Amino acid sequence: MEKHSEITLPGGGTTVLHGTRAAGDDAPVALLLPAMGVPAGYYGPFVDELARAGVSAAVADYPGQGESRPRSGRGRDLGYDALAHAWLPAVVHELRREHPGPVVAIGHSLGGHVLAAHLSADEADVDAVVLIGSGTPYWRDQQGIKTLVQTQFIGLVSRALGYWPGTRFGFGGTQSKTLMVEWAAFGRTGRLAPGGRDIAPGLAHRDLPLLVVDLDNDTLAPPSAVDGLVAMFAGADVDRCAFAKQPDDLGKPVDHYSFARSPEIIGERIATWALDRVSERRPSA
Template sequence: MTDLDLPGGGHTTVVGVDGGSTGDPVVVLLPALGVAAGYYGPFVKALAAEGVATLVADFPGQGVSRPFASRRHDFGYAAVSDDVVAATVAVAKERYAGRPVALLGHSFGGQVAMVHLATHASAAGALVLVGSGSPYWRGYPRRIKLLAQTQSVAAIAWVRGHWPGHRLGFGGRQPRQLIREWARFARRGDLIVEKGSGAGEPDFSSVNIPVLAVALDNDDLAPQGSIDNLVAKLQAAQVEHRFATRPEGEDGPPFDHFVWARHPGGFAQDVASWLKRVLRTT
């Protein structure tokens, strides 16, 4: 466990499980909105059993991280990428010096992973996107409903000074700026990141690494159209698509947007095998 001090007086903690040895991959796992790092414990342990060490930190205001998002404590995608992701990758590279590093992003975490890789080219040698797509409304079956929902979230966040997802059942407590960027992403399809006095979409076409894009069974939050819209931004990457479901005869509840992290079954073995293959050949 490693404590991290964040700009502005905040803090978070990096936790993980050792696995593998020299030459084996190390994963930095990036959570979904409102999901604490500890939620991924079963999946992290399953990866370790396959020889893959994994580190994960709570995003600002989630899990053990403090302070919570508020009108005074506001930030967006850039801060999550530059502060938390960069620091966690640094811990991984120091703790497991010489071993190849990959990012694994779940849902929103996949979007942040892409932002980070577009601005920190040497951060990782591979990327896994699990149930991670673009919130762009045209990628969903019920398009108008999705558009209305995402813009309503942004309106509530603007009025309250933060998004109270911990009370409303979606995304946890989130800062106003991040929700504004996310809602604009849902409305327009481009991920405009605000940083300092500037704003623009990172150069995702500069990401030139192997990518595994996993669509999950029973996942209404990231359907295939949503995943396709996100991955389409990675024009130079070597993208492999897979569909994950619970194999017949395997114990555990059916896969969906969240279940895989608590009941990974053979899914962790599939991810570990892919990582070992691409990181030993790149």
């Protein structure tokens, strides 16, 4: 995976687009949206595997994360809207400038939420979606009262401090207050409503190919939570599969994060699906 370009983001700041090109300019290009607090560089093996399987792939850090600047912290705030309607369009614009083929957006965990928010609006600009280990944080879909307490604690701390010091608590990295408050509200109500606008009505009418990948041993996105997020994509043409290492595979079982570091098989499956299902450059209305 190599550095492709530095992108100036709306409202200031920069991020870096990294990627690996596959042979064939007309093939789809995959854009990976990271999980919360996970730097873009972590996905290098996965991006490279997609390219080996025939699909050019790229990834960029969210504002405030990884190589983007400035870094997150007190006084630097953003929410889902900034990711879905400013950061993502800027990255897709740069990716389309470099690649003429259709864009398949791959949302890992939080990345799936960002894609859902993006696709709920009229200016949505991706051609297909893959969700990997991405589900709602809604407590009824997760671990019940335990999840409710955890998500609301994060929301309260974020409000009190003006940011979420996730590196201290071992979850999510340093994040903006509004993002974590909106995420906590999603966990409490089951509704993703950035700025008070419920994304569900707009997302329900979005007709596009959607591949959903369940990860074995994923305690952060169990099947019930994935079901909850997939239900919001009511108009999508959904394919779904589960990914687990076979008994003779080396290493630890697949979980919420480890798939990206040993992407054999899963990368090929996603690339095959993209090559088979995605044929139009522009998103459907």
